[in-house]
Amino acid sequence: MRGEAGLLADLGALAIPFAAHEHEAVFTVAESDGVNAAIPGAHTKNLFLKDAGGAFWLVTVPSEARVDLKALPAAIGCKRVSFAKADDMRRLLGIAPGSVTPLAAVNAPPGSVTVVLDAVLAAADPVNVHPLRNTATLGLSGAAILDLLRHWGHAPRVAAIPVVAA
16 A cells, blocks of 8 residues: 555656645544635545445545435446445555545555546546545645546546435
C-alpha cells in the first residue's frame, strides 16, 4: 500500500496543483460541516458499496446529495448494491471508515474497486476530498482526481448519480 506518502508523491510527479487543509477529525458529513465552511469548493461524501455480483464500488458525490440507492445501480452499470464491510475497505483501500476518499484508490489494485465520480464533481474545481485520513482535506480539480485514478491503473466512471427528491 502506497498510502498518503505515495499519493503526495504522485501529485508532485504529475504536477497536480492542490490546496491542503489540516483540521480536527471528522467522521460524518454532519461533523464536517463546520470544517467545510472554511474551505472553498465542492465538498464530498463517499459510498463504499458491494454489488450483487460481489464487485466493489466507491461512489463520490456532493456532500449534500441523498443518493437514491435503488436507482444507483442502473446509473453506474451494476446490479443491486449494499454497503460494503469495513474489513473490505481496509483490505482493498487501506483506510478506515470515516476516511473514505476516491484518492484511496492509490492503494487498490487496478480492477479491485470501480471508482465513480458524480458528473457535477468531475467538472468542479476545487473538489475537496480526504488524503486517506479524516484529519485533512485536499482541494483539487475533479479532472485531476480522474487523472490520478487513471495514473494508478483504474478506469474511473463519471455518472449523473440519482438522488432522492427533497
